[in-house]
Amino acid sequence: MQGRVVGRVAELWRFPVKSMAGERRAALELRWTGLLGDRQYAFHRAANPSRFPWLTGREVPALVLHRAAFRDPEDPRNATVEVETPAGERLPLNAPALHAALEAVAGEKVALIQIGRGAFDAMPVSIGTTAGLAQIEAAHGSALDPRRFRLNILIESDLPESALAGLRLGFGAAPDAPALLVAEGIQRCAMITLDPETAARDASVLRTVAQRFDNELGVYAAAARLGVIREGDEVRVID
DSSP: OOSOEEEEEEEEEEOSBTTSBOEEOSEEEEETTEETTTTOEEEEETTOOSSOOBOOTTTOGGGGGSEEEESSTTOTTTOOEEEEOTTSOEEETTOHHHHHHHHHHHTSOEEEEEOTTOOOSSOSEEEEEHHHHHHHHHHHTSOOOGGGGOOSEEEEOSSOGGGGTTOEEEESSSTTOOEEEEEEEEEOOGGGGBOTTTOOBOHHHHHHHHHHSTTEEEEEEEEEEOEEEETTOEEEEOO
């Protein structure tokens, strides 16, 4: 593969259930619809007919404290999902007790849906860089847990995410390595105010991103060539 090296893959994450905590993986398969298993399930507000009916951390902050993982992580298309609740209880995703608990905190009826293409807000893959996160931390004046931003791919790089916009990135050195076409910056919402360990809100995080970075952190991307992306892969600009 030709092209200059801009970094390496530091972390890979997928989120089996929208707004719940994700699972870090050493390798993830890139498909046309995104990273296999990412946002495959979502809870939605049953009586909400809007274009955004999802039950998210914006309505129920405790969702980010529920840890969802595929029981067979190598076969997310067919595997069931288990959720570890904030109390440490492990429940199947379709367990009535889990649904009842979420309805209690949401104050309304909720339902579960499986979406093979992924329940994404905009585009299927989100990318961040260590340099970009460092800029946010410097502007904010304190360290910020990268999990707060729910990125799929964190690249160790000296470049901020904005420098990647419009580029085609290859992962690994093979001529047919998987590739992503990077689009525009990700407009951020109240989800980034939630601490991933406590679910406590800190509105100043969103204020920093909005005021200092035009409300953008990370970049969206879509598949340009399929394959398996691995932690440690070199990330190259494809000419």
